[in-house]
Amino acid sequence: MTSEMLAKPMGTNPVVIRRVMAGLRDQGYVRSEKGHGGGWTLACDLSRVTLRDVYVALGSPSVLAMGNRTETPGCLVEQAVNAALGQAFEDAEALLLVRFGEVTLAMLSTDVHERLIARGKSHHLENTHA
Amino acid sequence: MTSEMLAKPMGTNPVVIRRVMAGLRDQGYVRSEKGHGGGWTLACDLSRVTLRDVYVALGSPSVLAMGNRTETPGCLVEQAVNAALGQAFEDAEALLLVRFGEVTLAMLSTDVHERLIARGKSHHLENTHA
DNA sequence: CCATTATGCAACATATGATGTTTCATGAGG
DNA sequence: CCTCATGAAACATCATATGTTGCATAATGG
Known part of the structure; x- marks a missing residue:
């Protein structure tokens, strides 16, 4: 292609x-x-590459839209918030990465083919986009 | 103020x-x-308001930097990815909201005061920012 | 062997959203 | 009544993501 x-x-x-x-x-x-x-x-091998691999290959962009503004802030309020939520952000990010790692490209390929059949028509890449 | x-x-x-x-x-x-x-x-009452309440009051901005581009895409590949990751995004978001809900403003206030003492000096808001 | 066709790379353009700024109206004190 | 505060709207700035253009390079195929 x-x-x-x-x-x-x-x-x-x-x-x-x-x-x-x-x-x-x-x-x-x-x-x-x-x-x-x-x-x-x-x-x-599509069965050995996961969405996490793809994610990393693409530069591991941040998955969260928010997070600690500063790692070691001087502001005490910010320190308190970081202490309270830092672990939550880490956990949420870790959860997503684990899930990414559970999806192989082969699974997606299989799913796409099934959806093609379910749609009941022959398709080329060109018309799989509405 | x-x-x-x-x-x-x-x-x-x-x-x-x-x-x-x-x-x-x-x-x-x-x-x-x-x-x-x-x-x-x-x-x-600071003990009855959580960071989640604050988050909602501020308009519930998206906590994730990524997610399904479209909820019901025509593209079969996108459908497959949505099916594979949709739940993961929901879970991660739900996790964060739960954690937000576990932190009251009173907890943060207490923590800030402890940090003030630990720093061993008297402070005004003005100089809590480095 | 050379015209065609593809990627690689860098520079530039555009669009969007977040943040910051200015201005004016309104209301509350002293 | 002068000062000082918020409220609201309009505008400016900034950063980032995305899109575009131009040119160099390489490989194929006629």
């Missing part, structure tokens, strides 16, 4: 695709080839 | 303070008075 083939149905730009895929390529999950007939190819 | 007295040590603007406090006032946790000698006063 070329970046353009991927970008079109997702309604975005080929360069954006390349930016995202770069992380996956660096981890060896996909390979990219230049030139005529080039593009992206899978380079991993 | 006036908005200005609160804003200064937090390094922000009085208007920003008013914006935030408006939510707390609407819930009756604080009261505001205009004119000479006016400002903000506490109007609740």
